Amino acid sequence: MSYDGGKTFVVVHEELKYCFVGSASSGNGMLISSYTIKLPSNLPASDKAVFAWTWANASGNREFYMNCADVAIKSSSTSFTGKEMTIVNHSGYETIPEFGGSYDTGLDIYNKAKQITVTSSGVSKGASNSNNDPESSSYVSSDPR
Template structure:
């Protein structure tokens, strides 16, 4: 009986998983409302909610997959509001630091366009009664963001509780806007192999690692040729 109970608990934990986006549709996801055609030779990935880094080790490449969708899955417009959706449920590890970023050069450079720091996925601080029911984030893109026929949208997350992990999903999108450049904060990468900082478990202190997102940062510039 004990074996059966422990097995059921383990299976439930596996089903619960962690977190993953459903829109924009992440690469090789089976959970999107509209699924693009898979690139030749690729297969559906059923583990997009797993971390790409853990305790300083690299588990998967950035975006989980380096080959983009053959078609962009959404078209956004500079200066307008956009919405990012996450799969219902999941394990939110008491929140943590989330960033939403864009790359115009195939993933070499990412610039941040939105942050949800400290209590990502929570309605308020957990210690103040916040609950992990937030699965949709809506924010406004910078008005001077350049247009491009293909950008990489990336969500990244460092969890507050548990193993020191780094989560990431990527979607392939188009952005309507004029040609030009945009400079902003460079994406924060942590708990992802040598050369990157390891942010310790928060242990109730939600300022843990915050300097990597607010003050101890560098700038990045992206360039787009325009798209309408």
């Protein structure tokens, strides 16, 4: 979720292993074709929040994908703390190597994401630098919204 127009995103849910597969014993075939994500009840209220989902592909071109949707959040909360969104396989950021069947590939990059707090006013606290790019103070998505 972003409360500053897509400059900073806080993670509200992660699927880091077996995405669409279910478990290591399931092999690499797709068993799960959809997910239902319940947003935390303590997200800050906003008429201009951005909900995003990202993923890094497991094999082939080392790419980072992102889609966004503008959403309104009704809540009595004014702040939310969670991990800062991890960006990988994008120019200027760390690259996760080829998957090769190891479900642990790249998890260390996600696990070192720092905690940030976002507020309903759009101000992000503790997010002066992106978790992967010390040269940048923020990341602006090039999504097609």
